Amino acid sequence: MDRRGEVLKLSEEVVKKILEYGTELDEYYRKFREFRVMEDSLSFQSALINVEHGFFMVVQSFNILKEQLNFLKVAAQKGEVF
Numbered sequence: 001m002d003r004r005g006e007v008l009k010l011s012e013e014v015v016k017k018i019l020e021y022g023t024e025l026d027e028y029y030r031k032f033r034e035f036r037v038m039e040d041s042l043s044f045q046s047a048l049i050n051v052e053h054g055f056f057m058v059v060q061s062f063n064i065l066k067e068q069l070n071f072l073k074v075a076a077q078k079g080e081v082f
Contacts, residue, residue: 004076007072007076008072008073008076011069011072011073014065014069015066015069018062018065018066021062022059022062025055025058025059026059028055029052029055029056032048032051032052032055033048033052035048036048036049036052
């Protein structure tokens with residue numbers, strides 16, 4: 001049973017959501033960064049840096065997912081996985 005068309009459609013929907021979430025996450029990241037820059041307490045700055053790092057890791061995960069979805073698209077079109 002060939003479900004490539006359905007898979008590609010779902011993949012495209014996921015990529016669109018990733019871009020939406022990424023934009024929204026970037027806004028939150030910028031707010032936390034602004035708080036860190038204005039913070040006087042070094043220990044609280046450290047905690048805020050850890051939050052910023054968490055945002056970075058989420059973005060990296062989104063990038064990996066987008067890359068894998070692109071590989072899926074190539075595999076569906078060529079009929080092979082590399």
